[in-house]
Amino acid sequence: MIKQNDTAVQNAHWFAACRVEDVVENGGVCVKYGDEQIALFYFTRRNEWYATQNECPHKKQMALSRGMIGTKNNEPKIACPFHKKTFSLTTGECLSGDECSIKTYPVKVENGNVYIYVE
Amino acid sequence: MKVVVVGNGMVGYKFCEKLIAKKLPDLEIIVFGEEQYPAYDRVHLSDFFNGKNADDLALAPASWYKENGIQLHLGDPVQYIRNSIKLLQTFKGYVLHYDILVMATGSSPFVPRIDGIEKDGVFLYRTVEDLHLIKSYAKKAKRGAVIGGGLLGLEAAKALLDLGIENPDVIEFAPRLMPRQLDEAGAEMLASTLTNIGLNIHTNKNTAKITGDECITGMQFTDGTSLQTDILVVSAGIKPRGELAAECGLETGMNGGIVVNDYMQTSDEFIYAIGECALYNEMIYGLIAPGYEMADVAVHEICRIHSASPVKTKAFTGFDMSTKLKLVGTDVASFGDPFANGDNVRNIILRDTAKGVYKRMNVSADGKYLLGGVLVGDATQYNILLQTCKNKLILPPNPEDMILPARESKKEEGAGIVALPDDALICSCESVNKAAICKAVSEQGCETVDAIKKCTKAGTGCGGCLPMVKDLMVYTMKQQGKYIRNVLCEHFAYSRQELFDLVKLHELKTYDDVLDQLGKGDGCEVCKPAISSILASLWNEMVLKKGNDTSQDSNDRFLGNIQRGGTYSVVPRIPGGEITPEKLIVIGQVAQKYGLYTKITGGQRIDLFGAHVGDLPLIWSELIAAGFESGHAYGKALRTVKSCVGSTWCRFGLQDSVSFAIQVEERYRGLRAPHKIKSAVSGCIRECAEAQSKDFGIIATEKGWNLYVCGNGGSKPQHALLLATDVDSETCIKYIDRFLMFYIRTADPLTRTATWLNKMEGGINYLRNVVVNDSLGMAAQWELEMQGLVDAYVCEWKVAIETPEIRKRFNHFINAPGEKDPTVKFDALRDQKKAANWK
Numbered sequence: 001m002i003k004q005n006d007t008a009v010q011n012a013h014w015f016a017a018c019r020v021e022d023v024v025e026n027g028g029v030c031v032k033y034g035d036e037q038i039a040l041f042y043f044t045r046r047n048e049w050y051a052t053q054n055e056c057p058h059k060k061q062m063a064l065s066r067g068m069i070g071t072k073n074n075e076p077k078i079a080c081p082f083h084k085k086t087f088s089l090t091t092g093e094c095l096s097g098d099e100c101s102i103k104t105y106p107v108k109v110e111n112g113n114v115y116i117y118v119e
Numbered sequence: 120m121k122v123v124v125v126g127n128g129m130v131g132y133k134f135c136e137k138l139i140a141k142k143l144p145d146l147e148i149i150v151f152g153e154e155q156y157p158a159y160d161r162v163h164l165s166d167f168f169n170g171k172n173a174d175d176l177a178l179a180p181a182s183w184y185k186e187n188g189i190q191l192h193l194g195d196p197v198q199y200i201r202n203s204i205k206l207l208q209t210f211k212g213y214v215l216h217y218d219i220l221v222m223a224t225g226s227s228p229f230v231p232r233i234d235g236i237e238k239d240g241v242f243l244y245r246t247v248e249d250l251h252l253i254k255s256y257a258k259k260a261k262r263g264a265v266i267g268g269g270l271l272g273l274e275a276a277k278a279l280l281d282l283g284i285e286n287p288d289v290i291e292f293a294p295r296l297m298p299r300q301l302d303e304a305g306a307e308m309l310a311s312t313l314t315n316i317g318l319n320i321h322t323n324k325n326t327a328k329i330t331g332d333e334c335i336t337g338m339q340f341t342d343g344t345s346l347q348t349d350i351l352v353v354s355a356g357i358k359p360r361g362e363l364a365a366e367c368g369l370e371t372g373m374n375g376g377i378v379v380n381d382y383m384q385t386s387d388e389f390i391y392a393i394g395e396c397a398l399y400n401e402m403i404y405g406l407i408a409p410g411y412e413m414a415d416v417a418v419h420e421i422c423r424i425h426s427a428s429p430v431k432t433k434a435f436t437g438f439d440m441s442t443k444l445k446l447v448g449t450d451v452a453s454f455g456d457p458f459a460n461g462d463n464v465r466n467i468i469l470r471d472t473a474k475g476v477y478k479r480m481n482v483s484a485d486g487k488y489l490l491g492g493v494l495v496g497d498a499t500q501y502n503i504l505l506q507t508c509k510n511k512l513i514l515p516p517n518p519e520d521m522i523l524p525a526r527e528s529k530k531e532e533g534a535g536i537v538a539l540p541d542d543a544l545i546c547s548c549e550s551v552n553k554a555a556i557c558k559a560v561s562e563q564g565c566e567t568v569d570a571i572k573k574c575t576k577a578g579t580g581c582g583g584c585l586p587m588v589k590d591l592m593v594y595t596m597k598q599q600g601k602y603i604r605n606v607l608c609e610h611f612a613y614s615r616q617e618l619f620d621l622v623k624l625h626e627l628k629t630y631d632d633v634l635d636q637l638g639k640g641d642g643c644e645v646c647k648p649a650i651s652s653i654l655a656s657l658w659n660e661m662v663l664k665k666g667n668d669t670s671q672d673s674n675d676r677f678l679g680n681i682q683r684g685g686t687y688s689v690v691p692r693i694p695g696g697e698i699t700p701e702k703l704i705v706i707g708q709v710a711q712k713y714g715l716y717t718k719i720t721g722g723q724r725i726d727l728f729g730a731h732v733g734d735l736p737l738i739w740s741e742l743i744a745a746g747f748e749s750g751h752a753y754g755k756a757l758r759t760v761k762s763c764v765g766s767t768w769c770r771f772g773l774q775d776s777v778s779f780a781i782q783v784e785e786r787y788r789g790l791r792a793p794h795k796i797k798s799a800v801s802g803c804i805r806e807c808a809e810a811q812s813k814d815f816g817i818i819a820t821e822k823g824w825n826l827y828v829c830g831n832g833g834s835k836p837q838h839a840l841l842l843a844t845d846v847d848s849e850t851c852i853k854y855i856d857r858f859l860m861f862y863i864r865t866a867d868p869l870t871r872t873a874t875w876l877n878k879m880e881g882g883i884n885y886l887r888n889v890v891v892n893d894s895l896g897m898a899a900q901w902e903l904e905m906q907g908l909v910d911a912y913v914c915e916w917k918v919a920i921e922t923p924e925i926r927k928r929f930n931h932f933i934n935a936p937g938e939k940d941p942t943v944k945f946d947a948l949r950d951q952k953k954a955a956n957w958k
Contacts, residue, residue, distance in 0.1 A: 022933050031932065068648075
């Protein structure tokens, strides 16, 4: 699934993260991009790809890629394995009623390669 | 329209948030803040000393402003305003035109004129910057003092305590602490509580002079007394920051506050003032709730004026100064008119010096209305008292019941909520009334507290109203005749027991099959682990088999308990707690090699903490090579069967409890259940293995074994109950087979056996009938099913390390295999290590 980015930044580009088969079905993996950690999710059931920051803003733990994905009223979400705070995979907003939110990244798949749009 | 906000404090931020929400076309918001940090939660400033930093306290990260198209200029205060031509200039030299200007400049601490106040070691208490200065100076200070016994002053005193200064002195000019909120007796109670926890409280003290050369060394008072101190924090009240407004000719009043009308407009209709800098009706409002309401009123007025269609005006009404807070661990609250007195007022006072509780209600002479009051030491009734007071509800015949400690009178609580009128303010931080919450439940379908928080924002501030929000939700749902059916989640309209039977009937083997055939949507973190547990209990297939791997709870997915920092713990099975010296040595060597913290668990095993996810397969390969297997410490499964040494060594032992414990543990190892299962076997009635605190416990008798079931430790300890007496080993195992299968089939998710029994109609007698007398006729089938599970057992760690597809998942980075998470940090602790504290 390809999402449009609002602000084009000079440095922004599609970063080749891994192969499709590297990513666990209906789950997440953690992608290293320089010093950044990006959680990449393959929602196989919906044939959708998502990427977010790997750090859960609640206790600042690098853990979201190890969480369970799912939906809330058809909105795809990720639950942090630590305290089950949930965040929307599309907007990054917290769905458990907290004020915090996470960063999301556009993802595209071409020829079996998974790309993440980074700035 | 270009809106410029002068000041990025809590109220200035709230204004931006509320204005953004209106989604006005062509809106441009520019914010200038004097401090270096984006708006932060000043109310919880003292948390800064509990390890929080400016980011933790931030109301929104800098990115929030960017995302919402707000230009935020920090460290750049506005220098002057030329309102005749709607122009302003900032410190860094920006010159800007505005359409609407909002002054949210807040206040500065009031600095009393005391000789020597300029000395080093004297600080104010208002900004993160102040706290940084205090923190670094406090390192070399032994004694500390605070001027000001008000709300902030006491917070500052707590901060000094947190910084390691013992017995700081609090100096208050007035005859009592918190003179604006508390009456004399309440303040006295608070003072004695605070004295007990280490503060020195001085009232009626006027500081004459601060002594010392360059640095403060002491203070002298007008009564001739003095004290020594190395650091002094001044918190003697606030002074509204209206200089900028005054310079450009806006009307200002008392102390420099900017005069505003009902709609927060200053004497220039294009300039608004909100928060602590605004002077409304000759009053400055130094609390957050009225500040937020001012922001709301200003936003409403700005939108109203710029709206094409006529909109009703909204006037400021938040003159309520009721407040509730926790001061150094003590509840303090005051509401309405806390001091009401005289012929037309009756006072009800409860004073308990043993518990440090003081409560006062001011009631009208006819006994009908609550006028105000004070609560110290226990403010649990604050919400209902505040609502009763604000909404002029008729008091019950014995109003004193409202402040008496809760007894067995549950009826009253519900009645309290029902009686509230629709406009009763439930959340005063976000001004959400009862009707809005009930409507969120009935019309917008919010049926969880989280959903209500999200929809109405109620409870997102201090959170004090959440119990009332929950009660209102349950009340509204009942009103709608909603039967709260025990279903798993939005994806499955079945209870766990129904699902268990259906999955078994349809012989479903993967999570997706179950979801496709019995559920809807795409699953979530509630149904995934519950279904995974059912599948494991039914078929006992390797939990990480493809298709079921990502529906496991995190701990099962990585076959380890996730710990602070994101590392895992490793617990090899040590059946019955019996281990050879050779195996002990292996554990020691593995721990040493991989740098793990080791600790003996409560279940007679050894836990190895701090394993990186990538090291787990290596660690387990070594352990398995030495004859260990998974201990399932991460699963909702059988954990451990603890034992005492029994008749093999003990002079009192009646049976060989260790051998039996090993037999039991090896039979049920890896058995997945709705919750964890613990067991123990004791060799005699002295019960050294504490079997009666376990899900099933076995105690030796002269003739055989007594079997106890459904006990647990944990937050609500419960003793196990006797199920069968003097049975032989074979019968004992049979009964346990049946008991466990019955539990696994019928319990709700995450329900321990004790809770399961508590909910069972007929209790232990019914259970005994089912298990011992086979009243359901299920015994033979259950024994067969259990034998099937026992036969299907394999060590899942062995499978995991031998299956490349599964082993590959034990890597932190998918594109950098073998590389460890660089953010994982440890601290040293007693020759070992621990996870670094999280924020």
